Amino acid sequence: MDDRTFRNAMGKFATGVTVITTALNGEVRGMTANAFMSVSLDPKLILISIGEKAKMNEIIKQTGKFTVNILSEEQQDLSMLFAGQLKEKQNVTFDWVGDQPVLPNSLANILCDVYNTHVAGDHTLYIGKVTDIYMKDGDPLLFFEGKYRNLASHANAG
């Protein structure tokens, strides 16, 4: 099977979009990720999957912590920035919870300690133990068939 067929099939699974953030010696790194799921209620665990080439891998290994910021429909520019899809670099202002950077105006900031890791092919799965959560009301940014969507565009299409 070729890669395009696999990606097209995975793209049929509509997801939200997150930016994973962490900070090493006060320097913040962010990376867009849609491979995110809830895993366990007791203890409270979530999972993210990060490609082996992503610089974020080395940084999380050192910090042992990360935050999953669930993006709102107003934050597509941040998704593109942290996926390396914008030509120009931008300065982003983060809020801080202790030593952890979080993206303001996200639908949720889910703070985690690394609980377990598992190398799976060309990605590493990070299971995070949730230590703190902040939430806001709003509509989500969506990703479907390789394109950004929102709930309103879906309603209009229907």
Ligand code: FAD
């Ligand atoms: P870099 O390429 O170094 O960083 C990414 C970008 O963020 C760069 O442009 C950098 O300048 C910018 N940046 C980082 N920190 C800051 C900061 N503090 N201030 C301002 N800018 C900053 N990949 C996965 O492995 N797993 C996934 O689940 C996943 N899901 C994705 C979902 C979507 C919708 C998209 C579009 C991409 C997804 N990717 C995923 C791909 C991933 O986002 C990119 O490959 C990413 O560029 C890899 O990041 P990196 O750690 O190598 O960091």
Ligand code: NAD
């Ligand atoms: P796309 O058509 O590549 O993505 C559709 C779906 O395929 C994604 O939602 C994801 O489930 C899957 N996918 C894509 N690349 C993957 C990878 N390297 N490993 C595992 N699953 C993958 O959409 P696009 O607009 O071309 O994506 C933009 C960029 O972001 C591409 O470079 C893509 O590889 C990357 N991306 C990576 C992941 C990931 O690593 N899990 C997820 C989404 C997008």
